[in-house]
Amino acid sequence: xxxxxxxxxxxxxxxxxxxxxxxxxxxxxxxxxxxxxxxxxxxxxxxxxxxxxxxxxxxxxxxxxxxxxxxxxxxxxxxxxxxxxxxxxxxxxxxxxxxxxxxxxxxxxxxxxxxxxxxxxxxxxxxxxxxxxxxxxxxxxxxxxxxxxxxxxxxxxxxxxxxxxxxxxxxxxxxxxxxxxxxxxxxxxxxxxxxxxxxxxxxxxxxxxxxxxxxxxxxxxx
Amino acid sequence: xxxxxxxxxxxxxxxxxxxxxxxxxxxxxxxxxxxxxxxxxxxxxxxxxxxxxxxxxxxxxxxxxxxxxxxxxxxxxxxxxxxxxxxxxxxxxxxxxxxxxxxxxxxxxxxxxxxxxxxxxxxxxxxxxxxxxxxxxxxxxxxxxxxxxxxxxxxxxxxxxxxxxxxxxxxxxxxxxxxxxxxxxxxxxxxxxxxxxxxxxxxxxxxxxxxxxxxxxxxxxxxxxxxxxxxxxxxxxxxxxxxxxxxxxxxxxxxxxxxxxxxxxxxxx
Numbered sequence: 001x002x003x004x005x006x007x008x009x010x011x012x013x014x015x016x017x018x019x020x021x022x023x024x025x026x027x028x029x030x031x032x033x034x035x036x037x038x039x040x041x042x043x044x045x046x047x048x049x050x051x052x053x054x055x056x057x058x059x060x061x062x063x064x065x066x067x068x069x070x071x072x073x074x075x076x077x078x079x080x081x082x083x084x085x086x087x088x089x090x091x092x093x094x095x096x097x098x099x100x101x102x103x104x105x106x107x108x109x110x111x112x113x114x115x116x117x118x119x120x121x122x123x124x125x126x127x128x129x130x131x132x133x134x135x136x137x138x139x140x141x142x143x144x145x146x147x148x149x150x151x152x153x154x155x156x157x158x159x160x161x162x163x164x165x166x167x168x169x170x171x172x173x174x175x176x177x178x179x180x181x182x183x184x185x186x187x188x189x190x191x192x193x194x195x196x197x198x199x200x201x202x203x204x205x206x207x208x209x210x211x212x213x214x215x216x217x218x219x220x221x222x
Numbered sequence: 223x224x225x226x227x228x229x230x231x232x233x234x235x236x237x238x239x240x241x242x243x244x245x246x247x248x249x250x251x252x253x254x255x256x257x258x259x260x261x262x263x264x265x266x267x268x269x270x271x272x273x274x275x276x277x278x279x280x281x282x283x284x285x286x287x288x289x290x291x292x293x294x295x296x297x298x299x300x301x302x303x304x305x306x307x308x309x310x311x312x313x314x315x316x317x318x319x320x321x322x323x324x325x326x327x328x329x330x331x332x333x334x335x336x337x338x339x340x341x342x343x344x345x346x347x348x349x350x351x352x353x354x355x356x357x358x359x360x361x362x363x364x365x366x367x368x369x370x371x372x373x374x375x376x377x378x379x380x381x382x383x384x385x386x387x388x389x390x391x392x393x394x395x396x397x398x399x400x401x402x403x404x405x406x407x408x409x410x411x412x413x414x415x416x417x418x419x420x421x422x423x424x425x426x427x428x429x430x431x432x433x434x435x436x437x438x439x440x441x442x443x444x445x446x447x448x449x450x451x452x453x454x455x456x457x458x459x460x461x462x463x464x465x466x467x468x469x470x471x472x473x474x475x476x477x478x479x480x481x482x483x484x485x486x487x488x489x490x491x
Binding site for chain 1: 280282312316319320322323324326328330331332333334343344347348349376378379389392393396
């Protein structure tokens with residue numbers, strides 16, 4: 001067997017398009033997951049009992065089942081309960097709902113790591129509960145969760161490969177197609193691995209840069 | 223010396239305050255009056271309940287029983303029509319608490335804001351002042367504690383002593399009538415302790431009402447108008463420094479002070 005990348009290079013326009021799809025799903029999905037996860041955390045922390053129960057069940061179910069199966073159920077099982085989505089919206093929704101459960105846990109840990117004394121200082125100065133949340137707890141929590149949040153973002157990039165099972169035309173889907181049409185599986189998978197690795201490295205570097213830039217805001221006393 | 227009823231003429235009047243954490247009762251029916259313009263130092267061994275008492279005065283801990291009046295107004299709990307003890311509204315608690323400024327052992331500056339940001343924050347959010355006006359007032363407070371040139375620094379860029387001075391400026395910016403200090407120098411080395419104590423001396427000289435929980439016996443003896451000695455959740459002794467530290471001394475206080483005398487603070491006492 002000869003390693004031959006020509007079949008892949010021939011499909012360059014397709015390749016670029018599918019990389020675009022992967023990146024779009026990753027970025028939009030992550031953003032959605034961060035926003036949804038943040039509100040899940042707020043609901044879990046400050047919401048009424050019923051909402052807290054509902055949200056903690058959601059987090060447990062999502063964290064307790066594989067993404068592959070969640071996505072499969074959403075896309076193929078959805079129509080039975082009246083949720084018929086095209087592959088792309090289903091994929092985006094899947095990444096968002098899946099990622100949000102993890103982000104909410106990261107944010108929860110972040111909230112708990114904000115020193116209680118910082119909140120007490122704000123109470124003594126007459127800030128209201130809402131002001132304390134938005135001016136003190138949320139900004140401090142954001143600094144604390146940066147490393148685990150970057151880690152989760154990287155994981156979500158790799159998880160987008162799972163969307164190939166619901167025929168989202170992202171990179172893994174294309175590479176599987178090229179691999180089976182041209183009998184070039186090894187080449188296709190090698191290209192795929194290189195791409196994900198390069199993207200993860202890039203994301204890691206951006207993350208490190210952000211952490212360094214923001215380090216002066218993080219806490220140290222005495 | 224203190225009557226059964228709280229004294230509305232005092233800056234702080236504490237009557238029958240008890241505090242229980244689960245099964246442990248850390249304060250047993252404390253009565254204490256703090257007059258306007260007075261500096262009161264609360265001393266006592268670790269676990270005597272002195273920090274808890276101070277935190278009750280700021281409503282950071284809710285007393286299990288008893289009454290605390292701040293400038294004659296009930297803090298945290300009031301009485302309903304039937305004389306039952308009821309918790310006051312958050313709004314009312316904030317109003318009464320606005321007479322009080324609090325400084326903590328761990329400074330508790332907000333790390334994501336500069337010194338100026340820390341001092342001006344409550345003026346902007348809680349008091350609703352415009353940014354420029356809030357920062358002007360904050361700058362004046364930083365000048366008072368000698369940190370005008372550090373206004374743009376983040377807490378992580380300041381020494382412990384500077385952080386505590388910013389924290390004092392932050393509390394003063396809201397123009398409290400009473401300042402509470404919870405072991406303000408316990409996490410500082412002797413040199414940094416000196417710069418914080420200087421700011422506190424200046425504040426006392428300006429006539430601020432202060433309650434200071436501290437192990438700085440020298441500061442207590444030289445600055446305080448009154449000394450309160452707590453032991454095992456009970457107020458054991460109170461009086462002027464001369465009365466409390468002078469001989470003959472209460473045996474429990476003598477025992478407590480021995481550790482300080484051992485460390486060469488004898489001349490201060």
